[in-house]
Amino acid sequence: MKIGIVGAGLGGLLAGALLSKENEVVIYEKLPIVGGRFTNIGYKGYQLTTGALHMIPHGANGYLAQLLKKAGCNIYIENSNPDGLFRINKKNHTYKNIFNLVGLKDKIKGLKMAANLKIGNVDKNISFGEFLEDIPLALDIGNSFTGWALSLNAYDTPMEEILKIAQNYYKFGGPGIPIGGCKGVIDELVRVIKNNNGKIITNYNVKRIEIDDNKGYINPEENEEEFDIIISNLSPKLTENLSNMKIIKEKVPIPSKGIKVSIGCREKLIEHNGVLFTPESERINGLNCPSNVDKNLAKEGYNLIMVHATQIKDNVKNEIDRVLSDIDNLFGENNIKDYEILHIQSYRDEIPVNHASNGTDLNPVVNNRFYLVGDGVKGKGGIEVEGVALSVLNAIEYINKRYN
Ligand SMILES: Cc1cc2nc3c(=O)[nH]c(=O)nc-3n(C[C@H](O)[C@H](O)[C@H](O)COP(=O)(O)OP(=O)(O)OC[C@H]3O[C@@H](n4cnc5c(N)ncnc54)[C@H](O)[C@@H]3O)c2cc1C
Structure with a gap:
């Protein structure tokens, strides 16, 4: 099949690397560089980034690491140890130790909450903030976690997302850092796409996407290429503005700032x-x-x-x-x-932390010819780039079922 991908962010490149094994793939990127919000910017001898903090939420075992391996990328991700420490009263504490920082009553309550979260025995219809609010320190810790991982206040984070995140954490573990930082990952994806004879065209601003029953078209007024499938790595809102498809229906994605x-x-x-x-x-x-x-x-x-x-x-x-x-x-x-x-x-706005905050993500499948990948369509419980990887996994699973 011939597949056109709009945007060479992590989502577009990951989809491109996986699909270019068996398909003809062309990726169109507006900027002179690829990687979107997941690449490095060299400055004064440091490797700063366009977005991410050089960190992969579930490290060497999560969805992203698994898909990178499947695509044939050689990337070493060093898992964090410890996953995290908590700075309270001017000291750094482990997760286990923070239960000793509150009185006995709150300690018992807190341990019970942690155990219930682990086994999924909680009300899915409340926010994480409501779940934690009985213990002020727990709420502060919850806010620092959702703030770091999702760029959300705990009260804006649905408990359903937290449950899935906790499940993923117990399954895959905590974060890790790739050698080379974000760009280490992006460079490998580009290498794989080129090895598979995929094309990446930079400095190409996509202004129009047209989908009909048989084909898809990118900038049809100037580009004669016809595609069997088009994948957009842009936000759902921008994708809708550029295309002839309705994407945002009942659920509206809310960006996180x-x-x-x-x-x-x-x-x-x-x-x-x-x-x-x-x-x-x-x-x-x-x-x-x-x-x-x-x-x-x-x-x-x-x-x-x-x-x-x-x-x-x-x-x-x-x-x-x-x-x-x-x-x-x-x-x-x-x-x-x-x-x-x-x-x-x-x-914020068109360049946010996530195009859809967790819980407001859309479905990556628009129709048989048109798909979205990226952080506007993260799978459930997908933290940041793990969610981007889940979006790619979900879109490709659908494509494989439909076309193979
Ligand atoms: C401050 C901050 C910290 C973060 N920290 C982390 C972290 O530590 N770990 C983590 O996992 N995640 C983190 N994230 C989130 C992560 O960076 C993003 O979720 C991820 O990079 C999004 O990738 P994407 O492919 O969805 O989109 P993007 O990276 O936005 O890619 C979209 C691409 O499409 C291109 N494009 C746009 N319009 C057009 C057009 N008209 N034509 C052609 N191309 C176009 C863009 O130039 C871009 O290259 C952080 C984000 C921010 C902002």
């Missing part, structure tokens, strides 16, 4: 390769230090620290000021003065 700060620092604020959650900070949800896994991600002799915060209020400048003040406090507590803010990025 966030702020990321990249920091260079000679001293080690974090010794491990997992997440340091910051439940007591006013805005920041957590930070990681990907150069603890791949030192080439930072300038020689320095560390790259990446901080993430959910954007809570609309005034972006105020939100950034609060994030910077949290960072100042955190480094101050550790007596570190010589850190350098390398880059501050805010994500």
Whole structure:
């Protein structure tokens, strides 16, 4: 079959790498570079990113790692150990230890909640915030987790999503960091697509997608190619605007907003390769230090620290000021003065953290000829790029059933 893919983000490239084994694939990308919100930007000797924090939510065993392997990519993902620590009362605590930070009554309640979550014995129709709110520390910890992982407040996170995320966590484990960071993954996908004779056309702005009963067309006024299948890696909203198909029906995808700060620092604020959650900070949800896994991600002799915060209020400048003040406090507590803010990025509207926040994702199948992949159509419980991988898995399973 001949397959046209619009957008060379992680979703488009992953679909392209898997489908180019047995099909003729052409990928059209608007920008001069590929990878979308999952690639590196070299700056002052550091490998900063266009979006992600160089972290794969379920590490070497999750959906993304499995699909990369299936596509034939050679990528080493180092699993985090510990997955995460929690900074409470100016000390870093393990997950197990945080139960000892509350009184006996709350400790028993908290352990019961954790056990019920593990076996799925919870009300699926409430939010994660409602599930946690009886114990103030649990709510703060929940907010730092959903803020870091989903760029959502716990009250905006459906319990159904948390249940599926917990299931995936117990099945696949916690996060990991790929060698080379995000671009390590993207470079491998490009290599595989080219090896399979797939084409990637950059600097190509797709303005129109037309689908009829027999074929699909990309920029039909100037491009004579006809496709059996078209896959859009753009947001559901943009895909609908560019195409002759109705995509958003009853369910409306709500983007998740966030702020990321990249920091260079000679001293080690974090010794491990997992997440340091910051439940007591006013805005920041957590930070990681990907150069603890791949030192080439930072300038020689320095560390790259990446901080993430959910954007809570609309005034972006105020939100950034609060994030910077949290960072100042955190480094101050550790007596570190010589850190350098390398880059501050805010994500919303057409370039958000996720095009659909968890729970508001659409179905990747529009019809037999037209599919979506990416973070507007993540599968249930798919955190970030694991959700992107699930979208690709779901679309390809449907295509295989329909056409093979
Ligand atoms: C601050 C931040 C931190 C994050 N941290 C993490 C993390 O640590 N771990 C994680 O797993 N995920 C993380 N994410 C989420 C992750 O980066 C995204 O979910 C993922 O990269 C989305 O990939 P995608 O393929 O859906 O879309 P995109 O990356 O947006 O790809 C879409 C592509 O389509 C192209 N395009 C757009 N319009 C057109 C057009 N008209 N014609 C042709 N091409 C077009 C774009 O240029 C782009 O290349 C983070 C995101 C942000 C913003």
